[in-house]
Amino acid sequence: MVERPTEATSGIPRLIPDPLRDNFETPPPQPRRSTRQHFKSDYMRRLRAGEGTRDGRIPLDFVKELQEKLAADEDDTNIMYAMVAGMAEAEGLDPSTVCEAKSQADWPKWQNAINAELNSLEEVHTWDVIECPKGANVVGCKWVFKIKHNAAGEIEKYKACLVTKGYSQIQGIDYDETYAPIARLTSLCTILAVAARNDWDIDVFDFHSAFLNGKLRDGEDIYMELPEGYAVGRNFSCPVGKLNIALYGSKQGALQWYQKLCATLAGLGLTRAHADWGVFYGRIGSEILILASHVDDCTVTGSSPSLIRSFKQEIGTRFKISDLGPISWLLGMKVTWNREARTISLSQQSYIEAILTKYNLTDCKPAAIPMDPGIKLSRGEIPQPAEEAAHMKNVPYHAAVGSLMHLTIGTRPDIAFAVSTVMQFNNAPNMTHWEAVKRIYRYISGTKALALMFGNSERGLEGYTDADGASQEHQRAISRYAYLLDGGAISWASQKQELVTLSTAEVEYIAATHAAKEGLRLR
Incomplete structure (x- = not known):
């Protein structure tokens, strides 16, 4: 043995x-x-x-305390x-099932959240309870629980959302189109930078149960299992809910809501931006209004505070919204606004601290750079030793790299190359790769207070691009670009080129082409 x-x-x-x-x-x-x-x-x-x-x-x-026990x-x-x-x-x-929610000490708060969601669904007549048609495709449903936090990390509210199991829908029977755009993060950064330069007000608001405003089209019949504990008034042998509205989780739910939002904003005089279909703008007299939509979260700015207030009032007459006032939190990023200096900063310090705690790296020694230039990562042709393979089975490599991806896309272009490098070994990582991932965590541990700042100059839009030739093991060049607006980075990328090139000139032309396309979109 x-x-x-x-x-x-x-x-x-x-x-x-x-x-x-x-x-x-x-x-x-x-x-x-x-x-x-x-x-x-x-x-x-x-x-x-x-x-x-x-x-x-x-x-x-x-x-x-539990860590010490371990x-x-x-x-x-x-x-x-x-x-x-x-x-x-x-x-x-956040519990994953109703049973888990019932086992927690805060079950009364989850129960209130469930009742509030059911009341919202009944107000808009989300479904009709009918006898299940013979041969119908019945999709399931489940409760999704989430504790909402504010910018200070304090609990803001308990949210329960009933979603359908849209993965069981059948294309051509239950749905057809599904595409629903949202504002890109680069567009949001651009809007913040423009607002900071011009000293415009920036407000945020969100919609209550946004998907409940999107009606299903004729011929789109979706039959859903009734939620656990839902009371049925009549006697049915097999009751189901025939949806009238594209509920959360359904394939076409986001599309129906987006189309409803577009129609409403068009009626208020806003035009959809050609370069980003999640951004809307309008000129009312000599004033301008800009809105960025991210599903049910909206950021609005403009040259007139009174115009912003009147716009929110008009939206409030058509939908139920929560007016969150001046911006302080945006898609998990803390927003620091200095009106006197006309600067806006974005940081993800609380997210960094959360993932450091998650992977037990809170006490790690900070590193000065995200990668060790003396170590060349490779896939390796030699099989891993049995002991190392056993260790790697319990290493959360994919989850740790995925957590860094969210940070890279959000506010940290300085780790883009390092993260894109360690991602190449997701299929078969070894201990050397894991040490490289931990070094990135050591780097962000020492630089977690860094933030993107917009508005500290009026240099306009600037772009930089470069490529490194074929220094990697895969012999593909790495294209990089970064665009700055008023001194703050709004768009960046570091990725492997798809084409096999024969000269450094080709490498530079390909990198410049991708950078130029992004520049055209930003302008």
Whole structure:
């Protein structure tokens, strides 16, 4: 018998038969509970008992207490990786099912959120309860729970949303078109930079149950299972809900809402921008109004504060909205606005701290640069040793890189190249690649207070582009570009070229072509 790693769900090696020495029919000894299982068990037990919770959230000191318990377990040879996997459980307490919500100490708040959502659905007559037609494709439904936070990280409200399981819809029967654009982040940054330069007001608002405003077209018949506990007035052998509105989760839900929004904004005199269909603008007399839509979140600015107020009042007469006032939080990014200096800054410090906690890297030593120039990452032709392969099964490589992707797209162009490099090894990462990912986390740990600032100059739109030739193992050049507006980066990219080039001149021309296309769109 030799030591072999268990499956990826456990961080503890156990004894299993060796195919070269033992008979496979010999039953292996039962493994003890893994540290990760102990972590989850203790975590859920304390949570259900309400110990150490604040409004149903696990505080950081409780998380550290569980970490210390894990660190004291000397029998677990793969403790760090079990902790990393377990920390994903402690990062947030949004329940995934109604049963989980009922088991939490804050169930009354979730119950109020469920009742509020059902009332909203009934007000707009979302479905008709009918007998299930023979041979109909019935889609399921589920509750999605989310705790909303404000810019300070405090709990703002409990949100429960009933969604359909749109993945079971059939194209040509339940839906046809699905495309629904939203404002690109580069467009939002551009709008903020323009507003900062001109000292315009910037307000934000969101729509209540936005998808409930999109009606299904004739011939689009969607039959949905009724939610758990929903009371049916009449006796049905097999009751289902025939949807009148494209509910959240349905394939065409976002499209129906976008079309409704476009029609409403057109009636108010706004025109859709050709370069970004999520941006709308209008000229009312000598004043200008600009709106950026991101599903149900809207950012509006313009040259006249009274025009912005009257616009929000007009929208409020057509839809239910929440007027959030001057901008302070945008798509998970903190917005710092200095009206005197005419500058706006975007930062994701709270997000960085969250992912550092999630992957147990809060106490890591900061690094000066995101990548070590002395280490060349490669796929490697030699198979991994058994011990290293066992370790990598419990390393959340894909999740950690995905968390960095959100940061790269948002406010951190300085890690774009490093993240695009480690992404190339998602299919078969090894310990060297994992160390490179952790170095990026060490870098952002030391630079988490950095922010993008717009408006500190009036230099206008500037663009830079470059390519590195074929220095990578894959022999493809890396194209890079960055566009700045008034000194702040609004658009950037670092990506592998698709074409195989024969000279450095071709490499530079290809990089310049992609940069020029982005420049035309921004102008």
